[in-house]
Amino acid sequence: MSQPRTLNAAVAAITRQALGRRRSQLASVLSDWPMIAGPELAAKAVPQRLRSGRSDAGAELTLRVDPADALELQHESPRLMDRLNAHFGFRAIARITLVQGRIRRPPAALPPRALTAEEEGDVAALLRPVDRPALRQRLDALSRAVLGRRRWSE
Secondary structure: OOOOOOHHHHHHHHHHHHHHHHHHHHHHHHHHHHHHHOHHHHHHEEEEEEEEOOOOOOEEEEEEEOHHHHHHHHHHHHHHHHHHHHHHOOOOEEEEEEEEOOOOOOOOOOOOOOOOHHHHHHHHHHHOOOOOHHHHHHHHHHHHHHHHHOOOOO
16 A cells, blocks of 8 residues: 655646656746736737747747737747746846737636625724724725625525
């Protein structure tokens, strides 16, 4: 019978196989992509793969782009490569390759629902003891946001 393994050990082994040696660099690019590329470019392209070159000259980053934005991203590639290398602090990326395809975007959040009269009364009662108007206003907004996220059936 095999010994139990921690989830951390299992995930590390899986990611090592899936991402290869450059896994930490790819993870860094994925997590910081909107900051590196800027909001406009980040909405048009998604990092897909980071492949190391044959030498230490730098890696190749593959980006998935919407076909309508491919030409613009091709022109922005040198500037984007400079931003990526500045992010790493050395010449980590030597080439950017674009692959055209659909980009999956997260669904837009639904607007909060209107509060019922009972909920309005509960919020007002909770906030009555708060003396500071600015704090009361912020707590009111927070309460409405939290209660507005609940579903009608609850």
